Amino acid sequence: MQAQLAVASRATPKLFTRVPPPNFSNATHRARCLAQLRSKTNGLEKYIYLNGLKERDPTLFYSLLYDNMREMVPILYTPTVGDACQNYSHIWRRPEGLYISIGDKGRIREVLSTWPHVREGRIAVVTDGSRILGLGDLGANGLPISVGKLDLYIAGAGIRPSSTVPICLDLGTSTQKYLDDPLYIGVRRPRPSAEEMDEFMIEFMAAMKDVFPDLLVQFEDFSTDNAFKYLDMFRNSYRCFNDDIQGTGAVVLSGFLNAARLSSKASGRPLTEQRILFFGAGSAGVGVAKQLLSFFKINGLSEEDATKQIWTVDSKGLITADRKGLQEHKKFFARTDYEGPPLTNLIDIINYVQPTALLGLSTMRNAFTKDVVDAMAAHNPRPIIFPLSNPVSLCEVDYEDAVEWTNGEVIFASGSPYTPFERNAKTFEPGQGNNMYIFPGIGLGTLLSKSSRVTDTMVEQASIALAQSLNEDEKEKELVYPRLNRIRDISAKIALAVVRAAQAASVDGSPALRHVADNALLEYIKEQMWHPNGPKSRF
Numbered sequence: 427m428q429a430q431l432a433v434a435s436r437a438t439p440k441l442f443t444r445v446p447p448p449n450f451s452n453a454t455h456r457a458r459c460l461a462q463l464r465s466k467t468n469g470l471e472k473y474i475y476l477n478g479l480k481e482r483d484p485t486l487f488y489s490l491l492y493d494n495m496r497e498m499v500p501i502l503y504t505p506t507v508g509d510a511c512q513n514y515s516h517i518w519r520r521p522e523g524l525y526i527s528i529g530d531k532g533r534i535r536e537v538l539s540t541w542p543h544v545r546e547g548r549i550a551v552v553t554d555g556s557r558i559l560g561l562g563d564l565g566a567n568g569l570p571i572s573v574g575k576l577d578l579y580i581a582g583a584g585i586r587p588s589s590t591v592p593i594c595l596d597l598g599t600s601t602q603k604y605l606d607d608p609l610y611i612g613v614r615r616p617r618p619s620a621e622e623m624d625e626f627m628i629e630f631m632a633a634m635k636d637v638f639p640d641l642l643v644q645f646e647d648f649s650t651d652n653a654f655k656y657l658d659m660f661r662n663s664y665r666c667f668n669d670d671i672q673g674t675g676a677v678v679l680s681g682f683l684n685a686a687r688l689s690s691k692a693s694g695r696p697l698t699e700q701r702i703l704f705f706g707a708g709s710a711g712v713g714v715a716k717q718l719l720s721f722f723k724i725n726g727l728s729e730e731d732a733t734k735q736i737w738t739v740d741s742k743g744l745i746t747a748d749r750k751g752l753q754e755h756k757k758f759f760a761r762t763d764y765e766g767p768p769l770t771n772l773i774d775i776i777n778y779v780q781p782t783a784l785l786g787l788s789t790m791r792n793a794f795t796k797d798v799v800d801a802m803a804a805h806n807p808r809p810i811i812f813p814l815s816n817p818v819s820l821c822e823v824d825y826e827d828a829v830e831w832t833n834g835e836v837i838f839a840s841g842s843p844y845t846p847f848e849r850n851a852k853t854f855e856p857g858q859g860n861n862m863y864i865f866p867g868i869g870l871g872t873l874l875s876k877s878s879r880v881t882d883t884m885v886e887q888a889s890i891a892l893a894q895s896l897n898e899d900e901k902e903k904e905l906v907y908p909r910l911n912r913i914r915d916i917s918a919k920i921a922l923a924v925v926r927a928a929q930a931a932s933v934d935g936s937p938a939l940r941h942v943a944d945n946a947l948l949e950y951i952k953e954q955m956w957h958p959n960g961p962k963s964r965f
């Protein structure tokens with residue numbers, strides 16, 4: 427009898443259907459799992475391994491993720507999630523999100539209702555797979571981006587796993603390779619017309635609200651025209667935001683605020699005279715440019731003067747207002763003060779604009795060549811260079827090159843992670859300008875305040891809170907973003923700012939929080955967070 431009891435106590439019923447070995451302990455198993463992960467040399471194999479671990483033992487998976495963010499985030503998120511998406515139909519093991527197909531039009535509510543945790547749903551990340559990172563139209567292979575973003579909500583903001591709803595809208599794909607692939611997981615058809623897609627999206631959003639009344643929707647990686655269109659269409663009637671436009675805008679503004687202070691210190695140039703050149707003018711480039719307007723406005727410039735500090739470049743060169751057939755989202759920042767022949771070469775554009783900051787959101791690998799970086803350094807003692815395109819295979823310049831070419835003076839942040847390195851006995855630590863720093867806090871603050879909408883001021887305040895979250899060591903090392911292992915603390919501070927902004931905008935639905943002082947509210951936010959081995963949280 428005693429032997430039986432001893433055996434039973436070794437078994438963790440949720441994890442094992444058979445009795446584990448006599449020497450089993452959770453601590454050793456944890457170390458074993460990390461060793462198994464580290465034994466894999468290929469990123470995609472690591473992704474598959476972690477995916478399997480999440481299925482076998484979610485508590486252990488999230489606990490390892492929480493304690494090893496710097497090692498595991500680059501696997502579950504950019505850059506490796508890009509490989510996972512591109513190969514998803516081939517590496518697929520089990521259902522892990524919700525597919526809503528174009529064929530479900532007319533019965534979307536019914537399909538959503540099949541989700542096992544309907545009443546717990548709080549945050550959905552929704553992609554249509556049409557622009558996954560900078561990798562193009564991956565169709566139904568885009569689901570891992572929703573899963574990866576939600577893992578960051580769980581690890582970074584303490585959202586309970588069963589409250590998260592990863593969704594991929596399976597609407598077809600324009601990528602022939604996938605249509606021809608016998609293992610392709612999605613519907614085999616071209617993407618729908620704008621009219622058909624609008625009808626689908628209107629039904630989808632109404633059904634989401636019915637089925638998940640407490641849900642926040644994060645739109646992710648929609649192609650640029652649709653990203654702007656559906657944000658405009660839904661932001662005033664549903665609790666939603668677009669991560670690529672608003673999340674990226676907020677995270678880059680935040681890093682830029684810190685970078686601009688460092689660069690102004692070296693140049694003596696006032697903050698309001700920062701001149702920003704965007705290389706890439708899609709949903710991310712224009713989203714960031716719009717957010718940066720607020721930087722200048724906060725510093726006292728009128729909207730008209732602020733707009734003059736920003737130049738945008740697309741695949742045809744410097745964007746000017748006289749260009750024929752300019753897409754709607756490019757018009758706001760199109761220059762009216764340039765009268766020469768079209769400027770198409772980046773170095774010519776830099777020499778004309780004389781920017782203090784060069785931000786890359788172009789998907790053009792190595793577009794910031796040594797000559798480009800030299801041109802930036804010729805105009806600035808400390809040039810701000812942010813190559814923000816994801817994944818690393820599309821990044822505009824590698825960290826070590828940017829440091830080498832500027833003799834260590836560059837102020838740098840990239841969209842995907844780079845590792846620190848030593849140069850002349852100094853450690854260089856790169857910033858990661860990625861919306862992963864901001865959306866967990868925006869989501870947490872929106873849920874906690876029970877806001878009916880996500881307003882521009884909520885996004886802006888999130889950005890300022892992130893900028894102010896650097897600790898003394900990070901400031902001393904001249905980092906522009908905090909270190910990733912502090913993300914829960916940072917998300918709590920961002921959430922606090924978001925709650926206050928929601929209250930100021932009167933979109934909050936939790937009036938009791940209005941009377942709680944900031945310090946107490948911050949503690950309350952932290953207490954609400956889910957921990958892998960802790961008590962159940964509210965979210």
Ligand SMILES: NC(=O)C1=CN([C@@H]2O[C@H](COP(=O)(O)OP(=O)(O)OC[C@H]3O[C@@H](n4cnc5c(N)ncnc54)[C@H](O)[C@@H]3O)[C@@H](O)[C@H]2O)C=CC1
Pocket residue numbers: 557558559560561649650669670674677705706707708709710711739740741742743787788789790814815816817820840841842859860861862
């Ligand atoms: N770091 C972060 O947090 C984020 C990074 N991104 C990244 O930003 C990149 C762009 O995303 P979207 O704006 O949504 O894509 P998009 O396709 O809408 O925009 C790309 C822009 O780059 C321009 N471009 C393309 N080739 C060019 C060339 N040779 N020279 C100059 N411009 C060129 C295009 O004309 C377009 O304006 C992606 O790699 C994405 O992963 C997006 C969101 C967040």
Ligand SMILES: CC(=O)C(=O)O
Pocket residue numbers: 504558559560647669670815816841860861862
């Ligand atoms: C980071 C992100 O959202 C993107 O690259 O699309």
Ligand SMILES: [Mg+2]
Pocket residue numbers: 559646647669670
């Ligand atoms: Mg994205």
